[in-house]
Amino acid sequence: MIQSVDRAVRVLSALQGSRRMTLSELAAALGLPASTVHGIVKTLVGHGMVVQERGSSRYMLGPRVLLLGNVYLDTLELRSRTAPWAGELARRTGYAVRTGVLLIDEIVIIHHEPRPDGSRQMPEVGIVIPAHASALGKAITAFSAQAQKAVGEAAPLRSMTGETLTDLAALEAQWEEVAATGVAAEAEEAVLGECALASPIFDAFDGVVGAIGVVIPSTAWPVEPPVREALRETARAISRELGAPTWPGPRIA
Amino acid sequence: MIQSVDRAVRVLSALQGSRRMTLSELAAALGLPASTVHGIVKTLVGHGMVVQERGSSRYMLGPRVLLLGNVYLDTLELRSRTAPWAGELARRTGYAVRTGVLLIDEIVIIHHEPRPDGSRQMPEVGIVIPAHASALGKAITAFSAQAQKAVGEAAPLRSMTGETLTDLAALEAQWEEVAATGVAAEAEEAVLGECALASPIFDAFDGVVGAIGVVIPSTAWPVEPPVREALRETARAISRELGAPTWPGPRIA
DNA sequence: GTCACACGTTCGACATTATCGAATGTTCGT
DNA sequence: ACGAACATTCGATAATGTCGAACGTGTGAC
Incomplete structure (x- = not known):
């Protein structure tokens, strides 16, 4: 099991539970340093899996997960x-x-x-x-x-x-x-x-x-x-x- | 941008395009060795983001992406x-x-x-x-x-x-x-x-x-x-x- | 209006970790 | 029953992600 991928999925799961989270909240939830989580989150943001809410600097799930969900149903x-x-x-x-x-x-x-x-x-x-x-x-x-x-x-x-x-x-x-x-x-x-x-x-x-x-x-x-x-x-x-x-x-x- | 996380998302994207893929097809699509892709896929499978189709050993998106998509809409x-x-x-x-x-x-x-x-x-x-x-x-x-x-x-x-x-x-x-x-x-x-x-x-x-x-x-x-x-x-x-x-x-x- | 804090973000050294090629096991088709 | 194609495991290598500290920025208090 690849560590960073596992952590990335954990980030998504955390956001699934508590809809909107700051970076520090995410870091606390995963028990990791903020900078480590930042790298992961930034990568996810780059793909639209996560978006940072305008203004408030909180993170939430992005439109890409909706797309994937839809494809899953079709498949x-x-x-x-x-x-x-x-x-x-x-x-x-x-x-x-x-x-x-x-x-x-x-x-x-x-x-x-x-x-x-x-x-x-x-x-x-x-x-x-x-x-x-x-x-x-x-x-x-x-x-x-x-x-x-x-x-x-x-x-x-x-x-x-x-x-x-x-x-x-x-x-x-x-x-x-x-x-x-x-x-x-x-x-x-x-x-x-x-x-x-x-x-x-x-x-x-x-x-x-x-x-x-x-x-x-x-x-x-x-x-x-x-x-x-x-x-x-x-x-x-x-x-x-x-x-x-x-x-x-x-x-x- | 973290390499392995990026690759993991690419795997999901590939599955989003061609609904069902074998490991070799995935590896070819990403231009990576099969064993590298295998590690990533296995991690995703562990979280239900991807499932291997029963019998045919093909991979497809898993129920977890549907869940995430639903939460996205709610948020x-x-x-x-x-x-x-x-x-x-x-x-x-x-x-x-x-x-x-x-x-x-x-x-x-x-x-x-x-x-x-x-x-x-x-x-x-x-x-x-x-x-x-x-x-x-x-x-x-x-x-x-x-x-x-x-x-x-x-x-x-x-x-x-x-x-x-x-x-x-x-x-x-x-x-x-x-x-x-x-x-x-x-x-x-x-x-x-x-x-x-x-x-x-x-x-x-x-x-x-x-x-x-x-x-x-x-x-x-x-x-x-x-x-x-x-x-x-x-x-x-x-x-x-x-x-x-x-x-x-x-x-x- | 100024200060101070908290938060997100960047950077670089280190070693943990993912990566890759080869070897193995398994499943399919002939 | 055999062979081939595929998924999967393993282990050495160094490339990669990780972490702590420093920086920048925005926010709330006084």
Whole structure:
């Protein structure tokens, strides 16, 4: 692992957390001398990955990261294959549908199909949720030892609401259940008033690549079996389209 | 400028162009030994900035760049301030409205307000257009010497359609005109069938920070004066909200 | 209005660190 | 089963990034 590149990514991560930072704040956050950080930041600025805010001499992320993010979405076969199915699922169930992938120990939303009731909803593509506090996260983690390790190492599990599972053993028990049924659940563990159901998606190379799920208001929870069935069917159909021989697929390293 | 960080960004840029690349392709693209590139790529992979495609051993951008892009949009005051005005402008004119910022010598779209006719339209946030072939680009470049330099250095100007201006002198003449009127135009110079009008946005620190514009079908071109007036008014109003003392603002370094 | 502080920035010597070529392992196609 | 192309690992070299100190600049206090 190359030191300076690693540090550069750390700079971006710091800016991702605390939107706008001075050079000294960045240096303190990384535990490095200001001059060292300056060299890195200056390089990133040169490429538009970071910009210094006009006037205030604070640094923030630059337009180039937006561009990269957009290209990522375009490149992702999972997303293009999933989109039509997500629309169909939203129509059939009446709930919003999300598709996500794993990033270390968090879930990144790569597609969001709004509730079909026509109300104005925030676009949620690009947001992250801890893997241990979301149905999408549980669905993926249950089938990936690597993800389980990452979640375990991130302990103690951060509590988001009073309902968040913070006990690793309890979480591991849920993984077992998810691995058996192919459906993961979450009730107000990430956001109050919001529950969710999710199922893993597999590809031709025999492993989870993501998960798809529905977002359900607490008032409609627990949900009727047909929704659960529709979700399973959708995840299975997408996996088949991606070339997965079985569903659910095997648990991988 | 730190060499290895610079190279890391170049790797990301290469992947941005040719979506999926093998290590050798990357090495060839950067003109470096494979082992050198490997170290960089491995570091990026460790942070989820890059992922190796399952099976094929090709590399592509990772979920982390999406996350960063999303945070960038959230951080941007220009975007949040502009959004309501963009909606208003779209309603008044009946055309789609775009807001963009400059990235070296290209325009990155940071907000897209669809045509109010209710038709399904592609979300265009995150796409890029060469600054010399777009109204947004001309609007910004006319007021920034740095941008003009970048465009000049990128010459020869890439032709997108038969109408694209590829002569730098002709472009410079347009900049003069835009600087005087505060409105830039473009007729099928980027995409056939599409014309555009755009005006620069200034902030409290006396310089362009972005531009807002309307997208107009060729069939409605040239457009009636009221649209032009509405656009100027909108750009002026946003600039005032951002603290700009005058509109148009001064041309900056 | 002046002072003083804090911050970003530049510079140069040092040694840590990235780099590169060769060797190894792995995967693919024949 | 073989060969070739590719990704990956390893280790010696010196080029490179790193760090502390000095400089410049802008900001807030008195």
